[in-house]
Amino acid sequence: MSTLPDDYQPPDPHTLPTGPLDTSTSSYGFSHTMIRIKxxxxxxxxxxxxxxxxxxRIMPMPAGKFTNYFLCYPQSEVPDxxxxxxxxxxxxxxQGVLELCHNWGTELPSSGFEGDKSGNEPEHKGFGHICVFVDDLHQAxxxxxxxGVQFKKRPEDG
Structure with missing residues (x-):
């Protein structure tokens, strides 16, 4: 784990480059997140x-030796x-499409693939989480x- 210098100050959020609203991007929207799975x-x-x-949708890609799985919470009737x-x-x-990408063979112990690194461990900082909203967190x-879900961290654990 890296240690910050005693005098470290994070960037002032008011000075970060956010740029002016650009009308050429007004039709943009968030499409999906892709996660590699074991x-x-x-x-x-x-x-x-x-x-x-x-x-x-399940999309096998034999040339690349992977399969993509697309999931969502449908907001309208799913077409044929x-x-x-x-x-x-x-x-x-x-909104909120999740693409799971399975590189063939990663499920085999010999692959060495560690698909469950959350980004919350010091040596694997980066990805943090995806968020799914529910009506009642404790009931969920x-x-x-x-x-049978085994939690890595429960909500009451911070």
């Missing part, structure tokens, strides 16, 4: 059965999954516990 069976179980997301173009157009209109956590 084992699609484990990850899809968590995101669909535990968090209640809907698996919208056999119509790729229509489905992908609809998917990119959704009780449900997760009953479904």
């Amino acid at each position: 084992d699609p069976r484990v990850s899809l179980n968590f995101y669909t059965r535990i968090l209640g997301m809907t698996l919208i 999954k056999d119509n790729h173009d229509q489905l992908m157009h609809w998917l990119w209109q959704q 956590c009780d449900r997760f516990t009953k479904l």
Whole structure:
């Protein structure tokens, strides 16, 4: 873990470069987040059965030896999954799409892939978390516990 100098001061947030509003970006929106996963069976179980997301599209990419899984909480009726173009157009209109990327073979112990680094460990700082809002945090956590989720950190732990 690195140590900060005693006289360290973080950047003044009022001096950070945010830039003026640029009308050429007014139609931009946040599309999706991609996370690499170790084992699609484990990850899809968590995101669909535990968090209640809907698996919208599975896209095997044999040339690259990976498969992408697209999930979301649909805000409208999901189109016919056999119509790729229509489905992908609809998917990119959704908010908060999660793309899980499985590089083939990472689920094998011999791969050495450690897909569960959260970014909260000193030697792996970077990625922090994704946020899913729920109606009642404690009820949701009780449900997760009953479904066998092993917490790395519970909400009451800060």
